[in-house]
Amino acid sequence: DAKTTQPPSMDCAEGRAANLPCNHSTISGNEYVYWYRQIHSQGPQYIIHGLKNNETNEMASLIITEDRKSSTLILPHATLRDTAVYYCIVRVDRRGTSYGKLTFGQGTILTVHP
Amino acid sequence: KAGVTQTPRYLIKTRGQQVTLSCSPISGHRSVSWYQQTPGQGLQFLFEYFSETQRNKGNFPGRFSGRQFSNSRSEMNVSTLELGDSALYLCASSSGTGLVTDTQYFGPGTRLTVL
Numbered sequence: 001d002a003k004t005t006q007p008p009s010m011d012c013a014e015g016r017a018a019n020l021p022c023n024h025s026t027i028s029g030n031e032y033v034y035w036y037r038q039i040h041s042q043g044p045q046y047i048i049h050g051l052k053n054n055e056t057n058e059m060a061s062l063i064i065t066e067d068r069k070s071s072t073l074i075l076p077h078a079t080l081r082d083t084a085v086y087y088c089i090v091r092v093d094r095r096g097t098s099y100g101k102l103t104f105g106q107g108t109i110l111t112v113h114p
Numbered sequence: 115k116a117g118v119t120q121t122p123r124y125l126i127k128t129r130g131q132q133v134t135l136s137c138s139p140i141s142g143h144r145s146v147s148w149y150q151q152t153p154g155q156g157l158q159f160l161f162e163y164f165s166e167t168q169r170n171k172g173n174f175p176g177r178f179s180g181r182q183f184s185n186s187r188s189e190m191n192v193s194t195l196e197l198g199d200s201a202l203y204l205c206a207s208s209s210g211t212g213l214v215t216d217t218q219y220f221g222p223g224t225r226l227t228v229l
Contacts, residue, residue, distance in 0.1 A: 030214070031214075032214050032215065034217075036220075041202065041223070041225070042222055042223065043118070043204050043206075043220035043221050043222050043223050044157070044204070044206075044220045045220070046217055046218070046219055046220075049215070049217065091214045092214060098170065098212075099145070099162050099164065099169040099170040099210075099212050100145055100146075100147035100159075100161075100162025100163075100164070100169065100170050100206075100208070100210075100218070101147065101159045101162065101170055101172070102147075102149075102157075102159065102206075102218060103159070104156055104157035105156075106156060
């Protein structure tokens with residue numbers, strides 16, 4: 001799976017948009033970008049995923065650059081409850097060797113301030 | 115739809131003992147994956163079960179084992195506990211197709227402390 005690089009920490013003011021970047025410069029054509037977040041000592045929560053088109057759901061938007069080497073997760077109106085570790089994961093369809101396996105990096109600690 | 119449930123939520127054991135953790139997946143999901151999370155190593159994949167068969171395994175010693183029942187519920191067992199086994203143990207469920215778009219959903223975790 002492609003390696004991802006995320007900043008170790010970011011701050012955001014409550015009510016403002018939080019833009020979390022992820023670099024995945026070695027991504028290949030059949031690899032998807034997934035985002036999860038983990039609020040302190042809870043299980044990771046699925047946020048969104050995408051292949052090459054921008055995606056939006058009720059939680060966030062995912063913007064993937066045209067060359068797919070990087071992406072940005074956008075939380076449009078951050079709240080204090082969005083304070084968490086955000087993980088960017090690249091997944092490839094490689095059944096047999098990666099069944100059920102997600103490879104987590106260190107993620108970005110997002111702190112939302114009042 | 116109910117989410118992934120894990121029991122117990124907290125557990126304290128002593129070195130040398132064994133422990134069994136339980137995970138009930140989302141209804142209809144047939145795959146259960148287990149992860150260990152520690153401050154030093156982060157989130158690491160233990161193993162995955164689908165239709166009562168282990169399909170994938172991470173790099174953990176044989177003291178870590180698991181099984182899955184016909185109703186897709188899964189248990190993991192750690193024998194001869196060591197201090198380093200203190201961690202948050204997470205399970206995740208998915209449909210099990212193995213497709214890259216088969217999203218995993220995590221439970222709240224079991225916090226194991228080994229004294």
